[in-house]
Amino acid sequence: MADWLEGLDLEPNDRPRAGPSFVERARHAPDDDYPIADDFGRPNLLGAVEEEEETPFQQLTRHWMNERQAPDILPGQEMLLGRILDHVRKQSDDVQLLRADPDSSEDEHFRIMLVQTEIERVKFVVRSYIRTRLYKIEKYARWISTTAEVHEKLSKAELDHARRYARLTEYHFNQSVLQSLPPQQRSLEDDMAFMPPMIPEPDKLRPVFVHARQECPPVRLPDGTSIAMEKGRISLTPYYIVEQLLLRGEVELV
């Protein structure tokens, strides 16, 4: 009890002497049994101070949100995904073991249920992340297959799919429309004045809401002025302005 009170007795620049809180310890635990703890990490989504490392799941959530908001395809997070999936698998195995154990108490069963629910929710984010990327990949498949710079942002499987999909759509257009037109009209790459291009590209001018995760170097706006993105600031800007900051992880899209 005394320790607990001591912990409350905060002086302005003094850390509680009782050591890191449970939440912090849970967050730093490498193989935590209860991924529920992961959720504690985001108490103040847009709030100020958060010095600790993000857990893998928090990172994934951030990348997932970025991916969903950004008009362009962002670099894929294969390593992170692999780690999370490993963890999910390990958790599932543990859950299986614990469930089979006749000695687990009522209390433990409740916790198992929480873990299982959390696993389902993590899987949901993983799924949604992959599907979001897939959507963009298919939308810009023909652009991707001709633009080499994008290739490194995709995993091999994604790139293969993009190529296959681009070929597939072109084949479909040829079969159902172009082959019955006169030969002069069969191109899929007309470049006409006053017409949108035939190969859709990501619209980098699209406005996005961006939240600065740390102090960022000033960015130049289209009208020539520049603004400093202080930490915690949220602004609405065209995507291309914050593109570099986003790639470096200094800002996130919200």
Added chain:
Amino acid sequence: MAAATHQYGDLATQLLVESRRSTATDTLLKYNDVLVRSIVREQRQLEALLQAALAAHPDEVAPNPLLPTILLYQTAINRNKRCLLAYHAHRIDRLKDLYWSVGGALPLLLSMPSAAPAHANADGQGNAAAAPADVRSKLSPHEVDFLRSYNTSILTLRTEAFSSAASMSQDDAGALTEDVDLMAPVVKPPKDLHVLVRVVRDCGVVHTEQGAIDFRRGHRFLVRRADVEHLIVQGFLEEV
């Protein structure tokens, strides 16, 4: 005569109206083969007129007096072509939506009407409401081909996607594929572990966490969502 009011591009506009209607009502309309063909015919006509106009004054030096005519034809041709392509692209998008909405079960999607006899002995017409009616008859043959190839591509992606991610970690690589079902819905995150379902169509014995369950029409079960998610998506079960 109706043809008196006909302009180049009218047909293409009709085609686009159809696409819009399909979006607005969220339905897949039948592939309009007749209209597509008549636009293609118009394109050939326009091309012939264009070539004739170009040939009339082969002289490169003097400005061609037919230049406005040529420009008009050219614009009409380009517009028609883009409308045709837009119509087909729009349909592809819709088809992909449908494909994902049934959880990638392509045979199920294509054989919606013919699936009924297979289960007919028990439930007759009961499933007509759950499934989009008669999808295949609304498709052009090329679109069926497209869906097939798309399905193959997605299946390849599924087997490859996680094996590359998993190879970073040590042991059995392919196992991760089963962990995350890409086909499951992504509209709303799961809130509960279990779900109460009503069986709409017989789907035989399914192995779940609680053991094997024989899903028979009309019965209700409380099961783990992850175990039956795909059956819900494909319309065999219904959430209560």
